[in-house]
Amino acid sequence: MGTSLQAINNISPGRNLDAYMQSVATIPVLSVEEERSLADRLYFDGDVEAARQLVMSHLRFVVHVAKSYSGYGLPLGDLIQEGNVGLMKAVKRFDPTMGVRLVSFAVHWIKAEMHEFILRNWRIVKVATTKAQRKLFFNLRSRKKGLGWMTNDEVNAIAEDLGVDAKVVRQMEGRMASVDTAFDAPESDDDEQAWAPVHYLEDKSADPGMMLEDSNWEEDSQRRLMSAITDLDERSRDILSRRWLQDDKATLHELAAEYNVSAERIRQLEKNAMKKLRVAMEA
Structure with missing residues (x-):
């Protein structure tokens, strides 16, 4: 190594x-x-x-x-x-x-x-991702007569020239006109002029009380789970670990051969262990 x-x-x-x-x-x-x-x-x-x-x-x-x-x-x-x-x-x-x-x-x-x-x-709106879209994008930019939206006649003419549907031309025009907006407001001395979604969308996750409650709940859940796993007998812990927690998961038949019992017995032990964990988590 x-x-x-x-x-x-x-x-x-x-x-x-x-x-x-x-x-x-x-x-x-x-x-x-x-x-x-x-x-x-x-x-x-x-x-x-x-x-x-x-x-x-x-x-x-x-x-x-x-x-x-x-x-x-x-x-x-x-x-x-x-x-x-x-x-x-x-x-x-x-x-x-x-x-x-x-x-x-x-x-x-x-x-x-x-x-x-x-x-x-990540930019939410991709202007052109395929070869055909890129061709339409560059052609559309050169053919647009102004900054405003194209008329139906202009759209139909471009669609006919490029051999695409008029709906596709409209979609590309919309992509070209769209811009990404940052969630947070840009730095500015004039806060009243700085528009951003953060000013209008409520972020409940930022509530300190909720954050503390969620943190306490997660810590308590982890504590209960670890305690419940510790209370299991060694064989049940091994079965759960190898059936659920390892990347290379063992099969019922593999574990049955190791413990010299039937695959059905391993399944029952696994089921009983999972039931004990659920009871401990719900207590």
Whole structure:
């Protein structure tokens, strides 16, 4: 792993994206034992080197998640960088005593950072995304006679010349006329002239009371869940973990063979354990 880690330190997604993705793909995936050892060193001893190795070994997963957001028209390198920030936050907060793999915990932090980046940067209205739309866009700009909306005769003439439907021409005209508006007001000395949606849309999530209540509810729910899982017998905990919390989920038949019982018995144990968790969460 040493050579791969040294190579990745010299590049970033913003410099050479292809080289970056090739480099992270060469970093070996950690085994369960290796990940647990590193996580323990970080969690109990504050080992910074262990944290670095945990981050490096999961960079390929960030790339995988970032590719699923390619449809938003934002640079893949920027999405990867934001996801890496989420990965580092996850590694810092990861508790190995919970009995789950780091990737299952980190995916929420990685996606949260990417979502935030998309909300800040995504242009809601795309003027032209296909080759045909780009052709219409440039032709329409050169043929418009003024700044106002075109008449029906003008629309029909352009549609006939370009071999498209008049409705398509109208749609493109609307896209060209639209602009994105920031949710927050721009900085200005004249607040009365600074229009923005933030002045008219109520943001209930900003209520300090609601935020505190939600935070307390989440903390209480997590506490109850962890307590309920701890109260389960070792076999039930193992079944739930391997059936629900791991990426490579075990089948009923695999667990049945390990515990020398029937698959139906494993299903019953799983069902009973889930029932105990629900009761604890609803109490």
